[in-house]
Amino acid sequence: MMNTEGASYVPYTTDNALPEKANIPKHIAIVMDGNGRWAKKRQLSRTEGHAEGEKSILDVIDGALEVGVQWLSLYAFSTENWRRPAEEVRYLMYFNENLLLKHRDNLHKKGVRIRFSGRRDWRIPKKLAQNMDDAMQLTKSNRALVLTICFNYGGRAEIIDAVKNIVSDGLPPEKINEKAIKSRLYYPDMPDPDLVIRTSGEYRISNFLLWEIAYSELFFSDMLWPDFRSEHLYQAIAEFQNRSRRFGRVEKDG
Numbered sequence: 001m002m003n004t005e006g007a008s009y010v011p012y013t014t015d016n017a018l019p020e021k022a023n024i025p026k027h028i029a030i031v032m033d034g035n036g037r038w039a040k041k042r043q044l045s046r047t048e049g050h051a052e053g054e055k056s057i058l059d060v061i062d063g064a065l066e067v068g069v070q071w072l073s074l075y076a077f078s079t080e081n082w083r084r085p086a087e088e089v090r091y092l093m094y095f096n097e098n099l100l101l102k103h104r105d106n107l108h109k110k111g112v113r114i115r116f117s118g119r120r121d122w123r124i125p126k127k128l129a130q131n132m133d134d135a136m137q138l139t140k141s142n143r144a145l146v147l148t149i150c151f152n153y154g155g156r157a158e159i160i161d162a163v164k165n166i167v168s169d170g171l172p173p174e175k176i177n178e179k180a181i182k183s184r185l186y187y188p189d190m191p192d193p194d195l196v197i198r199t200s201g202e203y204r205i206s207n208f209l210l211w212e213i214a215y216s217e218l219f220f221s222d223m224l225w226p227d228f229r230s231e232h233l234y235q236a237i238a239e240f241q242n243r244s245r246r247f248g249r250v251e252k253d254g
């Protein structure tokens with residue numbers, strides 16, 4: 001069909017949806033939320049909503065690789081998600097293990113380093129824990145993207161664990177500073193997220209990366225996670241590129 005808008009008309013393609021190459025966030029962290037509501041809208045079970053989220057995860061990883069994001073963190077299971085019905089929790093354990101086994105080799109080929117962040121407690125099935133370790137070991141030399149899957153992760157738990165280490169290391173009060181805490185977080189080499197995205201129209205953090213997001217830009221999308229794709233990631237990046245990050249200072253030219 002002919003367009004009637006004249007020369008200003010730009011056809012929508014994935015290409016022109018790519019964000020500008022300069023100022024791509026180094027680390028993007030995502031709260032993948034809305035699977036249950038996506039399923040409910042279709043009269044499906046909540047677990048079918050989780051299953052549908054697989055496509056979004058893969059597409060967003062590819063999108064991050066495409067534009068050169070170096071660190072991507074995905075919130076997959078929180079320390080509070082154990083409060084869900086046992087059947088859903090069981091499904092999420094199985095789903096995450098399945099996802100890992102299904103895509104590990106392909107991600108490895110793409111140069112993705114897979115890491116898991118969170119507490120390893122007895123409630124995580126042994127076989128899943130073993131597969132998590134194997135994937136980390138297999139991909140540990142990859143450099144294209146560090147994919148951190150936050151699983152049984154809680155920001156408060158991470159800070160509590162850091163404080164425990166400070167105490168067991170015998171640090172005196174005068175040695176307690178940002179560096180002392182940061183160096184005891186689950187991944188001290190992980191840069192703070194530049195951009196945090198939460199889907200599903202909820203405006204909260206839900207115990208995600210509490211220490212690390214002190215100066216992150218926040219982006220809230222109404223999209224339910226199973227509908228989220230790399231083009232939406234690019235929209236978030238484009239908005240990020242228009243933000244002015246001051247870190248407590250005043251504008252350079254202002």
Ligand code: IPE
Pocket residue numbers: 032033034035036037038076077081092200225
């Ligand atoms: C996010 O989707 C996935 C996890 C928290 C594991 P939800 O399951 O929270 O979906 P909603 O928020 O109920 O729609």
Ligand code: IPE
Pocket residue numbers: 031032033034075076077078081202204206
């Ligand atoms: C946050 O989503 C956790 C994950 C996405 C894994 P929730 O759905 O658990 O968050 P709340 O309960 O709505 O705050």
Ligand code: MG
Pocket residue numbers: 033034035
């Ligand atoms: Mg939710």
